[in-house]
Each structure stands twice: as C-alpha cells, then as structure tokens.
Amino acid sequence: KQEVTQIPAALSVPEGENLVLNCSFTDSAIYNLQWFRQDPGKGLTSLLLIQSSQREQTSGRLNASLDKSSGRSTLYIAASQPGDSATYLCAVIKRASGSRLTFGEGTQLTVNP
Amino acid sequence: GAVVSQHPSRVICKSGTSVKIECRSLDFQATTMFWYRQFPKQSLMLMATSNEGSKATYEQGVEKDKFLINHASLTLSTLTVTSAHPEDSSFYICSASFGRLYGYTFGSGTRLTVV
Numbered sequence: 001k002q003e004v005t006q007i008p009a010a011l012s013v014p015e016g017e018n019l020v021l022n023c024s025f026t027d028s029a030i031y032n033l034q035w036f037r038q039d040p041g042k043g044l045t046s047l048l049l050i051q052s053s054q055r056e057q058t059s060g061r062l063n064a065s066l067d068k069s070s071g072r073s074t075l076y077i078a079a080s081q082p083g084d085s086a087t088y089l090c091a092v093i094k095r096a097s098g099s100r101l102t103f104g105e106g107t108q109l110t111v112n113p
Numbered sequence: 114g115a116v117v118s119q120h121p122s123r124v125i126c127k128s129g130t131s132v133k134i135e136c137r138s139l140d141f142q143a144t145t146m147f148w149y150r151q152f153p154k155q156s157l158m159l160m161a162t163s164n165e166g167s168k169a170t171y172e173q174g175v176e177k178d179k180f181l182i183n184h185a186s187l188t189l190s191t192l193t194v195t196s197a198h199p200e201d202s203s204f205y206i207c208s209a210s211f212g213r214l215y216g217y218t219f220g221s222g223t224r225l226t227v228v
Contacts, residue, residue, distance in 0.1 A: 031213055031214060032213070032214060032216065034216045034217065036219070041204075041222070041224065042221060042222060043119065043206050043219045043220050043221040043222040044157075044206065044208075044219035045219075046216055046217070046218060046219070049215070049216035051214060089156065089157075091217075093213050099145055099147075099162070099210070099213045100147070100159060100162065101147070101159070101208075101217060103156045103157050104156065105155070105156045106156055
C-alpha cells in the first residue's frame with residue numbers, strides 16, 4: 001500500500017525566510033508527483049508536477065525535487081511571503097493504482113510578517 | 114491551463130433532501146473525474162472515480178446509493194447526495210485530468226451543510 005508522509009505537519013516562519021517542505025512515499029513505482037496548495041475553505045491549486053523521469057521542476061520562487069530511489073520529494077520556497085501561508089499537499093500516482101492520487105496529510109505553513 | 118469549475122461553492126439543505134454538485138472541465142475533455150471528501154484539518158479522502166459513459170467506481174466504505182455519481186459527458190460529472198443527514202456535512206472537491214502524466218486539476222470545492 002502506498003503511503004505518503006509529509007514533514008513537518010506545521011511550520012511557522014518569519015517573512016523572507018527560505019524553507020523546505022518534505023514528502024516521502026513508500027512505493028517508488030510512480031508515474032508522477034504533484035505538489036498542491038490549499039487555502040482555508042478552498043480547493044487545491046496545483047503548484048508543480050514532476051514526472052517520474054524528472055529530477056526537479058521550478059516555478060518562480062518554488063522548486064520541487066524528486067528522488068524516486070529514496071522515495072522523497074522536497075518543495076523549496078524561497079524568500080517566503082505572508083501570502084504563502086496555506087496548507088501544502090504532495091500527492092503521487094503510483095503505477096499500480098491506475099489514475100488515483102495518494103495524498104500526504106499536508107504541511108500547514110504560516111509566514112509571519 | 115486546465116480549469117475545473119465546481120458549483121455550488123456553498124449549499125445548506127434540510128435533512129432528508131437531496132443536493133447535486135456539478136463539476137465541469139472547461140477547456141479539456143476528461144474521461145475520468147474524481148470526487149473527494151475532506152473533513153476539517155484532514156487531507157482528502159477519495160470517494161469515487163467517475164468514468165464517462167459508465168458506472169462510477171466507489172471506494173470501500175462509500176455508499177453508492179447515498180452518493181450518486183453521473184458522468185454523462187466528457188466535461189461534466191455530478192455528485193448527488195441523497196437523503197442528506199447532518200453527518201454528510203463536509204467539504205466536497207472534484208478533480209479531473211486529461212491524462213495522468215499531465216497531473217490533476219481540482220475544483221474550488223463545495224461546502225455542504227445539512228441542518
């Protein structure tokens with residue numbers, strides 16, 4: 001069974017700090033890994049998608065890496081801003097599950113002004 | 114980019130009534146859509162996989178007669194909560210993709226409150 005774990009569960013940082021969110025998964029046979037952001041009471045916004053053959057993806061201040069062999073992904077946020085405050089979720093699609101996403105429990109990020 | 118529209122964003126209904134939630138892929142065709150339920154401060158729980166032109170596949174423990182899913186076209190899937198009870202109150206979110214290698218796009222969610 002695929003399990004996805006996110007550490008830490010919650011993180012509070014001052015504005016301007018660079019930070020790393022961690023995601024680990026038990027089954028390395030995945031199609032891809034996707035990072036999402038969820039604001040309170042809202043749906044999920046896709047941040048970055050990493051295919052299984054890729055090592056990293058970048059979008060603005062965000063950089064996500066993928067190490068399939070060790071079952072790990074990190075989301076790096078540079079120069080954090082209060083507007084980055086949200087819950088960040090990682091999800092994988094494993095080859096054995098067809099098209100289904102398996103989510104981690106999320107990291108709740110608070111960036112203080 | 115791919116956009117998924119979900120309506121309504123909020124709905125309040127009386128116990129015993131039925132509520133329909135719509136999920137539309139606006140700029141792509143989605144042969145498969147997914148319905149999730151989210152409890153406060155928890156991650157998403159997959160309820161069912163909606164396949165265009167065929168019956169939905171429900172996850173274990175999800176009552177298919179309670180949560181009716183219809184995927185009548187390549188751009189529309191609906192979730193109907195039948196004979197709603199207060200314990201059905203939750204946040205429901207749909208998602209779609211035009212190919213698993215392209216990732217998933219989520220709707221904005223529906224907050225259902227049953228009184």
